[in-house]
Amino acid sequence: MISAQAWADAQRLWDFQQMGHEVRPCSVAIGLGSHDLGVADTTADLYHRGMAPLIVFTGATSPTTRDRMPRGEAEHYRQRAVELGVPPEAILVEQRARNTGENIRFSRALLEERHVLVSSVLLVSKPYEERRAYATACKLWPGVEWVSASTPMTLTEYVESIQDARLVIDMLVGAQQRLMIYPQQGFMIEQYIPEGVTAAYERLRDAGFTSRLVPDAATRD
Structure with missing residues (x-):
């Protein structure tokens, strides 16, 4: 009780934890891997609304997701987004990250490797981790404008x-x-x-x- x-x-x-940011078009959307497929759903919705031309899904597995997402969180997110109508070519997958810091660092490295110019990022997380994700991203990738987003609930x-x-x-x-x-x-x-x-x-x-x-x-x- x-x-x-x-x-x-x-x-x-x-x-x-809610940052209260107004969602607006950004260079890219980064969906942070977790047990919650709602992050993929929200990221796909933002893509369809024209808020980002490219998505990065980032995440390996954790004790919480190993059984539910055996191919890795990012890959299961990618599959969900494609099912929701996002073109596969609009999605990059980062499959090594095991914490929020690695989510940011590895996504940045992947985007730089692909020569994607990034000035702003839609950072999509679980609702109760908006502020934590934002604080981490601002520390590890300064000079980028971060816009927090999550499933409205x-x-x-x-x-x-x-x-x-x-x-x-x-x-x-x-x-x-x-x-x-x-x-x-x-x-x-x-x-x-x-x-x-x-x-x-x-x-x-x-x-x-x-x-x-x-x-x-x-x-x-």
């Missing part, structure tokens, strides 16, 4: 799509923790975090929503 306080705190983290709708409320809250807590500790490690840009967001994170952490925390930092304040 998840308490009313935990739901309220999860909503606070969900809202903070509420926290309740996302929980219903995943069918595991505790896992979703665990993932929100993990994403928030990384925003707090990764800038000091050089993985992200620093961002202002309101006190209310930090307090919500700490209450959820202390309530045991910890499965997606970085282990050696799980108990830090």
Whole structure:
């Protein structure tokens, strides 16, 4: 049973992760691999709306996706996008990345290898990781304008799509923790975090929503 306080705190983290960017045409769209095929669906929709002439899907596999996506996250995303009508020639696939930093670095290298000029990127992620992805991209690929995008949905709708409320809250807590500790490690840009967001994170952490925390930092304040 998840308490009313935990739901309220999860909503606070969900809202903070949303960057609120207005989607606009960019040089390329990069879809970040994960367990969520909704990222591929949203990237395909943005392509059809004329928001990017080229897509990069990036991602290998993880313990979460190894069974569901045995050919790799990026390849399964590519297949989904083609099923949704995106021409195969409009998709590049990067199959080595195993974390967000590698998603950005390897996608950049692939685009440079293909001599694609990039001034702006539509960065498509899961809804609860917009801010984390944005902060990572700004750190690792400066000089590019980043526009965050994800499937438009509420926290309740996302929980219903995943069918595991505790896992979703665990993932929100993990994403928030990384925003707090990764800038000091050089993985992200620093961002202002309101006190209310930090307090919500700490209450959820202390309530045991910890499965997606970085282990050696799980108990830090």
